Amino acid sequence: MSKVDAIYIHIPFCNYICAYCDFCKIFYNKEYVNKYLEALNKEIKSNYKGEKITSLYIGGGTPSSLSIDELEKLFHIITIFNLSTDCEITFEANPDSLSLDKINLLKKYGVNRVSLGVETINDKLQDVLERRTSKEIVINCVNDLKQVGITNINVDLIYAITGETLEDLNKDLNFILSLDVPHISTYSLIIEDNTKLKVNNVKNIDKSLDRKMYDMISSILKDNSYIHYEISNFSKDGYWSKHNLKYWYNLEYYGFGCSASGYVNNIRYTNTRSITNYIKGKTIIDKEILTTKDKIFYEIMLGFRTNMGINKNNFKNKYNINIEDIFNYKLLVKDHILEETTIYLRVREEYFYVLDEVILKFLETLQTNVSFDIMD
Ligand SMILES: C[S@@+](CC[C@H](N)C(=O)[O-])C[C@H]1O[C@@H](n2cnc3c(N)ncnc32)[C@H](O)[C@@H]1O
Ligand code: SF4
Structure with missing residues (x-):
């Protein structure tokens, strides 16, 4: 048996496609979800060797775009894992697709950490990113999570969005602080190849403003008792992401699903980004044996x-x-x-x-x- 004790699972479905996103994802499609979950089940069954797992991360895409029935199926698939009693189980979600029913289901299946893509609540900046959410939706979602007992919550913020000012960022930060969550991830906008932003020739903000924003985030979050424990991540004491620490400490992990990467028995591997190939069982596209x-x-x-x-x-x-x-x-x-x-x-x-x-x-x-x- 390998010394792996962490698992990442990729769910490549989204209810909308954002202009900046280069992750492996497609529009939510019921037929594809069904086939995808079958392929995922096969991949897991033929590779997982029964190791004790201390961290499981279900990311995407947008895992919360799946319906209640589909989520039930997904959780049924992962009952095969031998999870430790203190296993960190993280589920990535967009606030607008995480209903109270879904939150109750997550709780029922032992999810104890939720990572919410909020990014910005500024209308002008949401237009650039081509995504839309409102303060109310985010606040209700966080309150529902806390009410159900999932208090270990991360919020993702994107900054340095074209047209953003320091004042805009300050407002986004204050809003996120008002949610009182124990973990905040912050990312400077990357204009990736093959995204709508790139095609539309959208430019990054000035490098010196980007630096000011980075420093502002760090200083405001630290003033509010968040620890800057990784270049992009801040947490309250004890709330660092166990899962991400496995990556940063260069430990081994399984990656299951389309585009997922893994590190098992000295081999780093990457799965195909093609959902059709993945469904056909043509899973791994790249392997690197490490010296x-x-x-x-x-x-x-x-x-x-x-x-x-x-x-x-x-x-x-x-x-x-x-x-x-x-x-x-x-x-x-x-x-x-x-x-x-x-x-x-x-x-x-x-x-x-x-x-x-x-x-x-x-x-x-x-x-x-x-x-x-x-x-x-
Ligand atoms: C898999 S994505 C998102 C989860 C969820 N689907 C969402 O959109 O909220 C994980 C995070 O990576 C960050 N991200 C994705 N693309 C980015 C980009 N081009 N530049 C900066 N941050 C990016 C965002 O903060 C995003 O929430
Ligand atoms: S940013 Fe999130 S919601 Fe938007 S397309 Fe990418 S994975 Fe989907």
Whole structure:
């Protein structure tokens, strides 16, 4: 049996298609949902080996676009998993498709964390994103969740939307704060290829305004007792996403469903983005067998995203070598870009915004005399 203890499941259906979205998704279609759930069932049955699972994430797309009957089917499929009693079960939803009936169903099947795509409640910015929700819908949804007993709630915010001002962002942030949820994810708008925004030649806001927005989010959320525990994520103490931490700590996980990726027995794999191929059972399109060098590079790239950074003792236990024997990074510590304690090596928060550059600099300190071949 593998050491996997986390699972991601992708549900690629949405009630509307947003102008910025590059995720694998199609318009909700009853016939396709049926076929998709059958294919998902097959994929899970032929790959899951009975490992104890401590984190299950049902994402999308929009899982809440499924009807009550379809959700019942989905939860029936996942009864096969051997879930730990404290398993974190997250369900991604859009407030406008998460009725009270669906919330009750989630509760019945043990969902204990809901991630809500709110993004912005500003009409002008919703027009740019081509999605629509109202304050009332979001407030009612959050109240219903809390009433039913699902209090571990995340809200997604998109900022740096074309035409957005600092004042607009301040209003969105105040609204999200008023919801009193323990977790907030914030994403600067990416204009992805193959999206309506790109085709319409919509441009990103100015880089310096983007930076101001990032700093504003961090400062306002920290003033409201949220911990900036990962470059894009903020939580109240103890409410960090167990599931995402598995990714950032470079741990193994199953990915089931169209476009899902997984990491099992040293192999990173990606499933097809084609829903028709997936339904036909042509599931995996890409596999990467990781060498020790690959694993160490992933460890750095993912670990530096969090405020804990890299645990040097865990690193030594995992790879049988000290991190300082592979990378000659002391200058980055001297320059106050990295912070080093006896246990941790982490990127200082003021450098989170330029994390990619810091990682590149770090990887360039790779010592020339390291022989990864011996370690494989
Ligand atoms: C799978 S999506 C969304 C879940 C849900 N369907 C929704 O739209 O609310 C997960 C999150 O990624 C973020 N996201 C997706 N595309 C993005 C983009 N192009 N730029 C920035 N953030 C994006 C959004 O915050 C979104 O809520
Ligand atoms: S952003 Fe969410 S609702 Fe919009 S198309 Fe993408 S997955 Fe669907």
